[in-house]
Amino acid sequence: MSRDPQQASQLFSQIDITAGSQGDNASQTREHESEQIDLLHQILSALDRNNDLLEDIAASALANQRQRGDELQKWRQANPGLAQSCRHAAESLARVQAEFLQNLTQEVEENAEAMEEGEFVFNEFVDRFGPRLAHLNGVLQMLSQLSQGGAEAPRHD
Numbered sequence: 001m002s003r004d005p006q007q008a009s010q011l012f013s014q015i016d017i018t019a020g021s022q023g024d025n026a027s028q029t030r031e032h033e034s035e036q037i038d039l040l041h042q043i044l045s046a047l048d049r050n051n052d053l054l055e056d057i058a059a060s061a062l063a064n065q066r067q068r069g070d071e072l073q074k075w076r077q078a079n080p081g082l083a084q085s086c087r088h089a090a091e092s093l094a095r096v097q098a099e100f101l102q103n104l105t106q107e108v109e110e111n112a113e114a115m116e117e118g119e120f121v122f123n124e125f126v127d128r129f130g131p132r133l134a135h136l137n138g139v140l141q142m143l144s145q146l147s148q149g150g151a152e153a154p155r156h157d
Contacts, residue, residue: 072145087147093140100136104129 076083107125114121 072148076146076148083147086143090140090143090147093136093143097136097140100133104133 107129108115111121111125115125
């Protein structure tokens with residue numbers, strides 16, 4: 001990202017330290033103050049534009065989130081049985097995830113020193129647990145989103 005040299009030079013003030021008359025110094029001081037005030041106004045204007053853009057981004061993100069929520073709710077209403085099945089699957093998978101995390105933490109406790117000392121053991125750990133944990137979390141998140149707010153269907157055991 002390149003900047004215009006004139007814009008960059010406007011950010012810095014030049015001060016003349018040579019001896020001169022008081023009248024020159026006073027006029028130069030006023031000139032510098034005027035430049036600084038102009039720069040502060042430009043900064044304020046840029047901040048106002050940034051705030052407007054951030055408000056637009058937040059509004060857009062909120063609108064997208066609402067639309068996604070509405071679409072999920074319509075899907076749940078159109079597929080109540082499947083939403084309930086997703087809920088049960090998410091609950092079961094959460095138990096599997098808890099057991100998986102227990103195994104993961106036990107592995108870390110047993111091999112913490114070796115992981116700190118050598119990259120090989122750490123890489124083996126990441127290769128062993130990382131992809132499965134990422135996929136498990138993704139599936140669990142999807143099932144949870146599809147099942148949230150689903151109507152409780154009567155269970156026939």
